[in-house]
Amino acid sequence: FRTIDQLDVAGRRVLVRVDLNVPMKDGVVTDATRIERAAETLKQLASKGAKVIVLSHFGRPKDGPSKEFSLEQLHQPLAAVLPGIQVRFAHDSIGPAAEGAVEDLPNGAVLLLENVRFHKGEEKNDPAFVEALAKLGDLYVNDAFSAAHRAHASTEGLAHKLPAAAGRLMQAELEALNKALGNSGRKGVVAMVGGAKVSTKLDILTNLVTRVEALVVGGAMANTFLFAQGHDVGASLCERDMADTARDILKRAEAANCKIVLPVDGVVASEFKANAANETVPATKIPAGKMMLDIGPASVKEAAAAFANASTLVWNGPAGAFEIEPFDKGTNALAQEAAKLTKAGKLISVAGGGDTVAALAHAGVADDFTYISSAGGAFLEWLEGKELPGVAALEKA
Numbered sequence: 001f002r003t004i005d006q007l008d009v010a011g012r013r014v015l016v017r018v019d020l021n022v023p024m025k026d027g028v029v030t031d032a033t034r035i036e037r038a039a040e041t042l043k044q045l046a047s048k049g050a051k052v053i054v055l056s057h058f059g060r061p062k063d064g065p066s067k068e069f070s071l072e073q074l075h076q077p078l079a080a081v082l083p084g085i086q087v088r089f090a091h092d093s094i095g096p097a098a099e100g101a102v103e104d105l106p107n108g109a110v111l112l113l114e115n116v117r118f119h120k121g122e123e124k125n126d127p128a129f130v131e132a133l134a135k136l137g138d139l140y141v142n143d144a145f146s147a148a149h150r151a152h153a154s155t156e157g158l159a160h161k162l163p164a165a166a167g168r169l170m171q172a173e174l175e176a177l178n179k180a181l182g183n184s185g186r187k188g189v190v191a192m193v194g195g196a197k198v199s200t201k202l203d204i205l206t207n208l209v210t211r212v213e214a215l216v217v218g219g220a221m222a223n224t225f226l227f228a229q230g231h232d233v234g235a236s237l238c239e240r241d242m243a244d245t246a247r248d249i250l251k252r253a254e255a256a257n258c259k260i261v262l263p264v265d266g267v268v269a270s271e272f273k274a275n276a277a278n279e280t281v282p283a284t285k286i287p288a289g290k291m292m293l294d295i296g297p298a299s300v301k302e303a304a305a306a307f308a309n310a311s312t313l314v315w316n317g318p319a320g321a322f323e324i325e326p327f328d329k330g331t332n333a334l335a336q337e338a339a340k341l342t343k344a345g346k347l348i349s350v351a352g353g354g355d356t357v358a359a360l361a362h363a364g365v366a367d368d369f370t371y372i373s374s375a376g377g378a379f380l381e382w383l384e385g386k387e388l389p390g391v392a393a394l395e396k397a
C-alpha cells in the first residue's frame, strides 16, 4: 500500500480517518493514548501544507446525534497534542456544516468533523454517505488500524473513492504485526494467550496453533483445557461445554507440532476477592470449592522458558485475575520476563487487544515491549488470521 510519502498533499484537502474512540469518564479522557498516537500523521500532513480533515467515530451511538457521543468533547484533547497547529471543529461530518468548514480551512490547519456514526450510512458503508464524505476531500489517509476490522464508509468505502494511503500509525501497526506473525514462518514464534473464556478466543487459538511453535495458555481459559484433559478444576471458572472444543485444539496443536504450555500449578482461593486467603497447588489437583485465580510460580517458570527459547512473542490477555492482588503476580512476573528479554535484545514482543495493555501497564512494563498495538477488536481479528477490510481496501487502492 501507499503511505503519505507518496501523496502530494500541499494545498490539498486530505481526509484522515483516525480512531479517537478513547475511554472517557465525566467528560474527561481517561486514556489519551489513541489521541497521542494519531498526532504524528496529522502533524506531518499539516507541516506539508495540507488541509487536514479528521474523521472518526466515538462510541456506539444508536439514534443519531447526541452530546454523549459528540466528538466536540475531543476537540481540545486533540488540539493539545497538536501544539502550534490550528484545530477547528465542525458540527457535522457531511453536508453544509462540514462543507463550509472545509471551504474556510487554511492550508496547514486541522478540522475535526463530528462523529461519523451520527449518520446511519457510516456503519452501512452506504455509497451515498461515502460520496458525501468524499466530496470533502481530494485524498484519503487511513490511520485507524484499530477500526480496520469494520467495513464502514470512513474505514473502507472511502479507499475506493479517493486516492488512498496509510497513515504513520497504520504503517507502524502493520509493520510491527507482520514482523511478529507474518509469512516468514513460525520458527521461534511463541504466543501467550490469556483471558477468561475459550469461547471468545476460539478462532485465535485455532489460528495460532498453526502459526507459532509454542502457545502459552493462561487465565481462566486454562481451566477449560485442564478440565478437558480430565482434571478436577474445583470451583474455577470453566466452560465445561467447551471441553470437546478444547480437546480439538489440543489435537490440532499436536498435529501442527505446536507445544501447548498449560499451567502446572495455580494459586487458588475460595472467593474472587482481593487478598482472599490463598494457596498454591498443582494445577491437576485443584481442591473442591477452590478456584484458580492465577498461575503459580512453576507455571511462570515454564512460560518464561518458552519465552527464552523464542525470538518473537505475541501476547494477548492476562495470565490470571490481575485486577485483584495478589492474583496479579503471575501476569506481572511473565510480563516482566518478556520485558527483560526484550530490553536485552533477545525478544521481539508485540501485545494488544482488550485487557492486555492494562495488564502490561499494571505490571509496569507497557513501555518495554517492542510494540504495543492501539487496537482492541482489530488486534483480536488479526490474531484470528482474518483479513481486515480497512487494510484490504488500502492494499487494493
Ligand code: 3PG
Pocket (backbone or CB within 6 Å): 019, 021, 059, 060, 146, 147, 150, 375, 376, 377, 378
Ligand atoms: C475499538 O475501540 O476497538 C475501535 O475503536 C472500534 O470500535 P467499535 O468496536 O465500536 O467498532
